[in-house]
Amino acid sequence: MADVLSAYIALIPVTLAQSLILSFVVLAVMIPFRILSFPDLTSEGAYPLGGCVCAVALLNGVPPFPALLLSAAAGFLAGCTTAFIHLRFRIHTLLAGILVTTMLYSINLRVMGKANQPVFREDKIYDMVTALGLSGTYAKMLIAGALAGLVLLLLNLWFATERGTAMRAVGANADMAEAQGINVWRATIGGIGLAGAFAAFGGGLMIQSQGFADVNVGLGILINALAALMIGEAVVGKQTVARQMLAPFAGAVIYYQLISMCLAIGLPPGDLKIATGIFVLIMLAGPALRNRKTAPARREATRL
Template sequence: MDILNAWIALIPVTLAQSLILSFVVLAVMLPFRILSFPDLTSEGSYPLGGCVCAVALIAGVPPLPALLIAATAGFLAGCATAFIHLRFRIHTLLAGILITTMLYSINLRIMGKANQPIFSEPKVYDWLSPLSLSASWTKIVLVGVLALVTYLVLNLWFTTERGTAMRAVGANSDMAEAQGINVWRATIGGIGLAGAFSAFGGGLMVQSQGFADVNMGLGVLINALAALMIGEAILGRTTLRRQLAAPFVGAVVYYQLISVCLAAGLPPGDLKIATGVFVLVMLAAPTMGFRRRNAGTPAKESFRE
């Protein structure tokens, strides 16, 4: 009963955090599933967005424009990764690692130090202060609306001509190029969009926690991957709507699993082990199920001429 009460008490906090980080999960999904472009840039563009947002707020920029500036910085980071891959034929993962490594120094240059508090600066969450909601529920309502709008807009955009062209590039870039689709524009735009979502999530998180840190992206990629695998296991990937909804559903479910671990008394330092186990189970489950279904099935005879 104590575990249940502790978990219920954690729900608002983890739900708010999961909705914010669902934008990072979306940033991982877009290159991986839509463009067939495995990318690690999200781990660098997430703190980039946070650092840029913090500096913009301190400079007097209103909260929403500060988020848009952060998203623009993430977009440029994603475009840089895609350009390096396309121009120099460097593997997507290595290109992402290079950009993420360089972004650490860039983030230090942007803030001038490793950590920047913004407790006294205005936040987007202040917009809902007239509703007299708690801090957690204010974040849940605001970020939940943003997540819903993002899902609807993406669902609509991927059915347009350019959105379909981007999906075609991910399905078969050679065939897409043969059909007259600009592969470079679709790839750079898609990876840039993913970087923008990751940086936008970083800006939301900085405004939520009240400070920016150059190390805030450490481990966020594996968390996002775990959430994506869980979301896809729940919803599947058979339709575009399910694929776009998987990051948001997966983020919520994943962080509730994390809150259960915390409520059960698991030390915070062991959460990375729990995350790794979640990812392993999600990745191995389809293979193990396939093996069980085919266990005992006699092998077909080889074709003979």
């Protein structure tokens, strides 16, 4: 037991830094699913796109933070493309996301010119804190945490504005929003583009953290983000905008601590995706199973 606890404690700094980076991807999943009622898979392609764009930018002498902004811009275009395909051609949101994600794989290869690219020697955004004497892991925690806090604050302010409220109205009822004079196309394309930007920004942060970019880095990231979002909503709630915005960040931190515990007790890393998939399945199937159990009692009460 002592060995398990010590192994878990040793993993906390690393997983905390990773969770703060993952929180941007969880946010990218939350915005389409919860705010816009637009089930979307583009994040799985936008995440490696951001990493590839950031890596190429760093290799060409672009400073670390502008490289992240370029990543976000590329992700924004990817998200806008998905929304446009859905709105213009009436293709289902999931299929539109799959099409864009599939095309992004080839685009990522074109951007980097190969499947993976090391950036160990290039300047990173974390170096500005490392120079103050903090170790690499704690520098990543500080920078990623500061960026996450800033984004959380800005999103809460944004969704309190007229345009932010309009975006939420489109997600609640697009027909009613259009009847009220809201531009549904602009709100949808802007919202999905924003989600893609966050996913790509997270990808850029990740490659600056690990020191290399890979076109396959996004494989399975969507299911991890969904699991983190469900955990965050279960813990924080989603009754208000502030809670809904906080849920991705809290969920990402808790999710990675659960991953740390699984690794500490000896679960092979290769089995983590199975465990995550089973967890998401249970979370999704739970309401249906509870309804089946309570349905006979409700019918009996109706007869009485």
